Ligand SMILES: Cc1cc2nc3c(=O)[nH]c(=O)nc-3n(C[C@H](O)[C@H](O)[C@H](O)COP(=O)(O)OP(=O)(O)OC[C@H]3O[C@@H](n4cnc5c(N)ncnc54)[C@H](O)[C@@H]3O)c2cc1C
């Protein structure tokens with residue numbers, strides 16, 4: 001079966017994000033970029049399913065600037081077969097992402113779509129659920145286990161109180177949670193091999209999708225700062241502070 | 250304006266985030282309706298009727314709402330969505346699952362995880378793990394919004410709204426619910442607790458979490474964890490606090506053997522008072538702590554438990 005995986009290019013999760021002084025957004029110039037960690041988990045899942053003989057082809061899709069080609073190459077170095085970049089310099093919000101991904105799904109006809117549960121830049125946690133809504137397919141968001149058998153998949157989802165188990169009919173969309181797997185590191189030979197894999201570049205207009213943002217960002221600010229704390233010498237002092245100063249116990 | 254709040258409940262009672270979501274609805278203004286959808290959940294509807302400021306409760310009780318599957322909840326909400334200007338749900342695992350499905354079905358760009366209401370179309374939401382706060386304005390006809398509970402007070406229980414039955418929507422049959430495995434605990438739920446004791450990789454093992462449990466018992470606290478502690482198998486996944494776990498803001502948060510990665514801070518830095526215990530004097534967690542103790546946790550935690558006796 002064919003699997004489609006989405007990969008977003010985001011600021012590296014371990015970089016300290018700085019808000020621009022004009023309040024228009026966060027600083028992205030000369031900042032280290034990386035594949036969204038949840039998308040890495042999605043690619044890893046698809047590659048493992050291919051290694052297990054369940055999946056025959058993995059198509060990776062990214063939406064964004066030209067440099068997203070690097071993100072697609074990384075996914076191909078991990079084991080994806082080919083990439084599609086929907087190239088645009090505009091801000092694409094989750095509903096528009098979902099419409100673009102749906103348009104590609106209509107052409108590619110995958111049996112399973114694996115997306116990250118959330119992009120760690122906008123922290124929206126929407127696009128996967130939206131894609132399945134637009135297609136009228138079942139969804140399994142925040143999955144920590146997937147087993148495909150024939151035309152159904154058994155999935156375990158992370159919920160607030162523990163785990164939930166579902167059986168969904170395919171085709172379906174699943175979104176990944178952290179504990180689904182641990183993504184592999186890419187090796188140099190695989191990076192070289194990935195350079196030769198096909199990468200198609202499209203424009204949003206070619207897919208007939210209007211990507212104009214529905215949410216207007218009025219301003220972006222620093223979060224309120226906490227005032228500096230104090231170091232206590234020992235447990236006795238800590239308890240005294242809690243009782244007499246903070247009065248929380 | 251008319252606001253629909255979708256209740257998170259366990260059949261008997263409302264879950265903590267729901268009443269905070271009602272407060273967000275009240276800030277938007279207009280009539281507030283609560284939808285309680287589930288299987289055998291009449292008691293939860295009665296609880297919803299008592300929430301302050303609620304005009305009406307809709308009860309949709311049918312077997313195919315057990316487990317609150319996204320496909321069926323969406324199909325139900327779509328039968329009434331046209332009557333509302335806003336649809337709200339808590340930004341918990343519950344609301345995050347189906348709200349985007351409702352939004353896309355209505356061709357709406359959802360506003361996720363709001364921490365403040367500026368006006369009926371403008372909201373503040375954290376982005377980049379809370380390292381920036383964005384003020385966003387929605388141009389959609391219906392606003393679909395998930396609400397960060399820690400940004401809003403509990404609405405309180407001073408109401409007596411009528412409960413109406415709502416005809417069940419279709420069973421889409423897209424997903425079969427095979428049950429839940431819920432971690433059992435006598436301690437308060439993380440998102441509702443007044444005090445949280447959280448452990449990280451520094452705890453070293455699941456066995457050592459007993460030290461934190463003893464402390465938590467003294468304080469009537471919930472027990473949380475960092476992702477590293479969960480990934481190492483010390484505690485179940487539903488203990489995780491952070492950008493991708495639970496967002497908490499208790500009166501007192503005690504971080505033990507947690508370094509303070511931005512993804513962890515994202516989930517707890519709005520706590521009223523933060524204590525950190527770490528043996529590393531350079532640990533980043535100290536930057537957000539009100540009181541910090543540089544000490545080996547295996548010495549400090551039993552001492553603290555003792556001192557509270
Ligand atoms: C996409 C993404 C999402 C993430 N989401 C989350 C999330 O939601 N929540 C989360 O927590 N993390 C999250 N993380 C992981 C995060 O980046 C950190 O890796 C994690 O929080 C580290 O956990 P820790 O502080 O327990 O472990 P470490 O960073 O290893 O810190 C352990 C600490 O324990 C101290 N210590 C060790 N032994 C002792 C002792 N005997 N006494 C006292 N102190 C001791 C050490 O000094 C150290 O500071 C996420 C990461 C990514 C990439």
Ligand SMILES: Nc1ncnc2c1ncn2[C@@H]1O[C@H](COP(=O)(O)O)[C@@H](O)[C@H]1O
Nearest residue numbers: 006007008063116118119124125126127
């Ligand atoms: N620009 C994009 N390109 C590719 N995939 C994306 C993009 N935006 C979002 N996604 C996918 O959708 C998931 C959820 O994103 P979000 O709804 O923005 O939190 C991400 O983990 C990605 O897998």
